[in-house]
Amino acid sequence: MPSAGCIKHDRARCAGLGVCEAIAPEFFEVGGDGEMVVLRADVAPEAEALVREAIESCPTQALSWSE
Amino acid sequence: MTSTRRLSDHNVSANSFWALTARQRDEVWRELRDHEPVSWQPPAEGGLMPIEDDDGYWAVVRYDDIREVSTNPEIYCSGEGVQLENIPEMFLEPTQSFLAMDAPRHSSLRRLVSAAFTPRRIATIEDQIRSQATRIVDDLLATGDCDFVHNVSMKLPMWTIYEMVGLPAEQQEEVASAADVIVSSNDEDVQAGREPLEVINDAVMTLMTAGLDLAEDRRNHPSDDLMTNLVQAEVDGEQLTDEEISAFFVLLSVAGNDTTRNTISHTAMALAAFPEQRDWLLADFDGRIGTALDEFVRWASPVMTFKRTVTQDTVLNGQPIAAGEKVVMFYPSGNRDERFFERPWEFDLSRSPNKHLSFGGGGPHFCMGQQLAKSQLRAIFGELLHRVPNLELGEPDYLLSNFVNGIKSMPCTLN
Numbered sequence: 001m002p003s004a005g006c007i008k009h010d011r012a013r014c015a016g017l018g019v020c021e022a023i024a025p026e027f028f029e030v031g032g033d034g035e036m037v038v039l040r041a042d043v044a045p046e047a048e049a050l051v052r053e054a055i056e057s058c059p060t061q062a063l064s065w066s067e
Numbered sequence: 068m069t070s071t072r073r074l075s076d077h078n079v080s081a082n083s084f085w086a087l088t089a090r091q092r093d094e095v096w097r098e099l100r101d102h103e104p105v106s107w108q109p110p111a112e113g114g115l116m117p118i119e120d121d122d123g124y125w126a127v128v129r130y131d132d133i134r135e136v137s138t139n140p141e142i143y144c145s146g147e148g149v150q151l152e153n154i155p156e157m158f159l160e161p162t163q164s165f166l167a168m169d170a171p172r173h174s175s176l177r178r179l180v181s182a183a184f185t186p187r188r189i190a191t192i193e194d195q196i197r198s199q200a201t202r203i204v205d206d207l208l209a210t211g212d213c214d215f216v217h218n219v220s221m222k223l224p225m226w227t228i229y230e231m232v233g234l235p236a237e238q239q240e241e242v243a244s245a246a247d248v249i250v251s252s253n254d255e256d257v258q259a260g261r262e263p264l265e266v267i268n269d270a271v272m273t274l275m276t277a278g279l280d281l282a283e284d285r286r287n288h289p290s291d292d293l294m295t296n297l298v299q300a301e302v303d304g305e306q307l308t309d310e311e312i313s314a315f316f317v318l319l320s321v322a323g324n325d326t327t328r329n330t331i332s333h334t335a336m337a338l339a340a341f342p343e344q345r346d347w348l349l350a351d352f353d354g355r356i357g358t359a360l361d362e363f364v365r366w367a368s369p370v371m372t373f374k375r376t377v378t379q380d381t382v383l384n385g386q387p388i389a390a391g392e393k394v395v396m397f398y399p400s401g402n403r404d405e406r407f408f409e410r411p412w413e414f415d416l417s418r419s420p421n422k423h424l425s426f427g428g429g430g431p432h433f434c435m436g437q438q439l440a441k442s443q444l445r446a447i448f449g450e451l452l453h454r455v456p457n458l459e460l461g462e463p464d465y466l467l468s469n470f471v472n473g474i475k476s477m478p479c480t481l482n
Contacts, residue, residue, distance in 0.1 A: 015174070017184075017185075017435065022186045031182075060433065
């Protein structure tokens with residue numbers, strides 16, 4: 001499957017708020033322990049826009065995009 | 068380094084400033100945004116306790132500058148207090164919890180409760196929130212003309228936060244009233260002839276007692292709620308102290324009640340003042356409410372100020388700031404910054420993107436309850452707009468505060 005890029009997660013900055021999850025629940029999940037997990041790091045081209053929106057919306061700038 | 072302080076001609080610390088309407092206040096902020104984006108201000112008037120070496124603070128009023136302060140906690144720290152007003156030491160510990168902490172302690176303590184506020188956890192209680200909203204509107208229709216704040220705005224947030232924490236229903240109203248006092252001790256109605264310090268002391272005692280009683284109960288009878296999580300939690304191998312637990316309880320009480328309540332009141336007013344916006348929303352409520360919610364929250368700007376202390380000499384938007392000096396962010400001003408928002412004084416429910424500052428400007432202190440607040444707003448306006456279409460609101464009675472954009476009461480008629 002072609003991949004447009006991948007999600008990078010900086011755990012030190014992440015506060016587990018779940019803003020990313022509210023936008024793209026197929027890619028992000030905050031677990032019962034308050035830790036956010038990236039469910040799928042590789043992003044298909046058709047999901048790129050949504051994932052980029054989630055990354056940009058992170059209040060603690062804990063997410064980034066890499067080609 | 069000495070910073071170049073020159074007291075601004077536009078005083079945003081005086082009670083007379085906070086007694087203005089939101090629109091009038093923004094005219095002053097607009098002057099500052101245009102000509103003095105980082106201005107030196109005198110200490111807040113009406114502080115509970117004057118602090119002798121406090122000579123003032125830097126007021127931060129532009130959108131981009133509020134973002135910069137919020138997202139650089141190493142330079143702009145919270146550990147020395149976050150309220151504009153000086154709060155006596157004796158009240159800081161028992162009331163602020165992780166709000167007035169920095170990493171790493173902030174992250175450890177906040178995580179103990181943040182897991183209860185994630186999208187998936189909120190989704191599990193959404194049905195409860197909806198049925199509670201239905202009940203509130205059932206009661207409103209049965210009651211008829213009444214005070215909107217008491218009968219609608221305050222009910223849903225109070226019920227929701229205390230249901231999550233585990234506080235029994237019969238205690239909720241008394242404890243929520245005490246939480247209100249914490250953010251409104253400057254207001255003469257709230258003081259009722261007493262000294263602000265005495266008023267706030269009583270409120271803190273009520274809250275602490277309720278919090279500690281509940282903690283004690285959950286130690287013996289664990290349940291599925293936040294208080295049980297707190298009494299069972301360990302941070303760095305140690306259990307939380309009673310003081311830490313009760314501070315959590317106070318913070319959740321304050322943050323969980325007045326913010327959403329005031330957003331409900333302000334939004335109800337805005338929907339009445341802009342009927343074409345209400346009609347637009349109603350034409351496809353389920354499809355449009357998601358976007359509209361952010362405009363509700365931008366418009367209301369329920370929290371108006373938070374303070375930070377500068378840890379090292381720095382420069383903000385050209386203004387040198389010395390280590391140890393305070394900066395105060397004015398969120399309603401950032402939310403009306405014409406550099407960032409087009410037509411900022413238009414209530415535009417289709418505004419998108421809408422990256423407002425009402426949940427904070429980003430960074431580790433970003434509002435933990437934002438998903439919860441949105442669920443409540445969605446539920447209560449879904450009920451109100453569909454079932455009370457002819458709701459009319461009378462004159463609001465505003466709270467005098469430099470912290471929360473409060474409405475004490477507002478008559479409503481159902482027609």
